[in-house]
Amino acid sequence: MAGPIINDTPIKTKEKKITIDPITRLEGHGKIEIFLNDQGNVENAYLQVPELRGFERFCIGRHVMELPVLTNRLCGVCPAAHHIASTKALDAVFDAKPTATALKLRELFYMGQYTHSHIAHFYALAAPDFVLGPSAPANKRNVLGVVDAVGVPIGAEVIKHRSYGQKVQEIIGGRATHPVFGLPGGVSKQISEEERAQIEEMAKSCVEFGKFTIKLFHDVVLANKDYMNLVLNQDAYYLNSYYMGMVDKDNKTNFYDGDIRVVDQTGKEVLKFKPSQYLDVIAEHVEPWTYMKMPFLKKVGWKGFVTGPDSGIYRVGPLGRINVCSGYTTPLAQKEYEFLAKTVTDLGVKGPVNHTLAYHWARVIELQYAAERMLQLASDKSITSDDVRGPFGQPKEGVGICEAPRGTLIHHYASDKDGLCTKINMIVATTNNYAAINTSVIQAAKALIKNGEVSPGLLNKVEMAFRCYDPCNSCGTHALNGGPALEITVKRRDGSVLTAQKNF
Amino acid sequence: MKILILGVGNPVLSDDGVGIHVARILREKGLPGVDVEELPASGLELLDVVLGYDKVVIVDAIKTDGGVPGEYYILDEKDFEKSVHGASPHGINIATALALGRKIVPDRMPKEVVFIAVEAEDLVNVSEKLTEKVLAAIPGVLERVAKEVA
Numbered sequence: 220m221a222g223p224i225i226n227d228t229p230i231k232t233k234e235k236k237i238t239i240d241p242i243t244r245l246e247g248h249g250k251i252e253i254f255l256n257d258q259g260n261v262e263n264a265y266l267q268v269p270e271l272r273g274f275e276r277f278c279i280g281r282h283v284m285e286l287p288v289l290t291n292r293l294c295g296v297c298p299a300a301h302h303i304a305s306t307k308a309l310d311a312v313f314d315a316k317p318t319a320t321a322l323k324l325r326e327l328f329y330m331g332q333y334t335h336s337h338i339a340h341f342y343a344l345a346a347p348d349f350v351l352g353p354s355a356p357a358n359k360r361n362v363l364g365v366v367d368a369v370g371v372p373i374g375a376e377v378i379k380h381r382s383y384g385q386k387v388q389e390i391i392g393g394r395a396t397h398p399v400f401g402l403p404g405g406v407s408k409q410i411s412e413e414e415r416a417q418i419e420e421m422a423k424s425c426v427e428f429g430k431f432t433i434k435l436f437h438d439v440v441l442a443n444k445d446y447m448n449l450v451l452n453q454d455a456y457y458l459n460s461y462y463m464g465m466v467d468k469d470n471k472t473n474f475y476d477g478d479i480r481v482v483d484q485t486g487k488e489v490l491k492f493k494p495s496q497y498l499d500v501i502a503e504h505v506e507p508w509t510y511m512k513m514p515f516l517k518k519v520g521w522k523g524f525v526t527g528p529d530s531g532i533y534r535v536g537p538l539g540r541i542n543v544c545s546g547y548t549t550p551l552a553q554k555e556y557e558f559l560a561k562t563v564t565d566l567g568v569k570g571p572v573n574h575t576l577a578y579h580w581a582r583v584i585e586l587q588y589a590a591e592r593m594l595q596l597a598s599d600k601s602i603t604s605d606d607v608r609g610p611f612g613q614p615k616e617g618v619g620i621c622e623a624p625r626g627t628l629i630h631h632y633a634s635d636k637d638g639l640c641t642k643i644n645m646i647v648a649t650t651n652n653y654a655a656i657n658t659s660v661i662q663a664a665k666a667l668i669k670n671g672e673v674s675p676g677l678l679n680k681v682e683m684a685f686r687c688y689d690p691c692n693s694c695g696t697h698a699l700n701g702g703p704a705l706e707i708t709v710k711r712r713d714g715s716v717l718t719a720q721k722n723f
Numbered sequence: 724m725k726i727l728i729l730g731v732g733n734p735v736l737s738d739d740g741v742g743i744h745v746a747r748i749l750r751e752k753g754l755p756g757v758d759v760e761e762l763p764a765s766g767l768e769l770l771d772v773v774l775g776y777d778k779v780v781i782v783d784a785i786k787t788d789g790g791v792p793g794e795y796y797i798l799d800e801k802d803f804e805k806s807v808h809g810a811s812p813h814g815i816n817i818a819t820a821l822a823l824g825r826k827i828v829p830d831r832m833p834k835e836v837v838f839i840a841v842e843a844e845d846l847v848n849v850s851e852k853l854t855e856k857v858l859a860a861i862p863g864v865l866e867r868v869a870k871e872v873a
Contacts, residue, residue: 277735277849292735292763293849339767343815362815366826374827382771397763
């Protein structure tokens, strides 16, 4: 196969405003607007996301037991994460302690979600940039082009293992996409020995596929000097932010349960909190140009779209988690974590990995961890016990947090004595990352667009700065016609369109 | 011939749920020899459900420039060529998912995929209800589905 196409030729524009709308391969429609100054350099950039109205009104007055099913309906991308966070919130609302078997089943189910989600992101959304190149023609720079480049047998393995992730969720959760099994204090059904054995076999295969994916990442990204130059480009893809993620008692990554740890720009722990304390830690900033709020660390404060010790912007998701943890509890993920640590140390990095594109590396390590953890849990024959439901008390108020594939996910409900929801607050992973994503977009646009020169490849490199976060902004909307892949609209000062360039 | 009617959409996002509403009505009615499924996502998940069928009829919402809410269009895969690799909240859109299936597992893909795309009015408000115009379109859509699977 031909090598990836890294660069293309920029074209001079005299316009002040460049719009990328809709953003390709972002999980949720959105657009980027880039404003140029008189010299044609970037003055500012904004990532705008679609609006979803009336969610709170929709939930208030419903029985809280409905919320694990209703909240997961808001999202077609990571419903399982909402289901888990919601079920954990119900544990807290009803003061219920799940049985040991229920905890194992929930976590096993959740490893299916990670497997499915991380495979989909890496192969369908990230790989086009790395396998075909950021400046490859847009009609090739997609998952179909990746299959053409790597071959159908590998494509088939991708599809197979992503489906395994879905199958695991279906077996345990009742449905592949919108699960229905979470209850306060447990889950609605046990699994049979036959089902356990089936999951164990799929998990074994996923562990092998995780190894394959890590090797592919090494071969395609780490071994390519041009990509490493992009990854290490500190002008475009580097934020010295705070980081947040869930860890177990030994500070190892845990997707399902634990405390939430925050580290600073040197890697020092600055906060560790329980889900119920999140309001003491996180405050939300509002900008006039977007409906989505921007959370920041309360004790540090909001300083605008800048990072560093004085700005409360933090990052969650794979890069956040890898920077707050001391490693993984499974051997293959731990081995790759150590390799990453050594690689970045050799490059002179001290403390957290601030390189934004390292999200991708962290994600493939997490794919390996999810598969290994899936195998550990599925190999435990006691997981078929019928002890899947514990007692629960009267409804009150409670918070549930888990690590969604895209980052820390918070559900907070209050209930009246009859179990009807009186208050709901959710901070989803992409919201946690929103300020950082916008800062990354501004940074990449400023570094890459100079003197009014733009090209599809350059704009895609701007997109790469946020695509690596795997942002999911919609929690819902999907119109059948995906629309143009990438449209750059050049506007006059009065806002009228002068020219439009499409890269398909 | 194995036939699937697939309602795609989000049932709590106003008109986005029109496909799900249609699927539920059809399931209640019962169409002999035809499977009816709901799909609340439309990316790679699509491949999990369509494989092994000869014909799939997909009912979904659509938003077109200047479209009249409640009108519906009959489309096939070719109509989406422009949106292959296009934006979607689910990573890849329906057209890309189908194209991927045809590349990787061509033998198990349905020979025919028909889209009944209903023009939506509201894709923003969280609600289990359809808008009046889209609700009024349902009898016509049901008739058209029946024709497709007859």
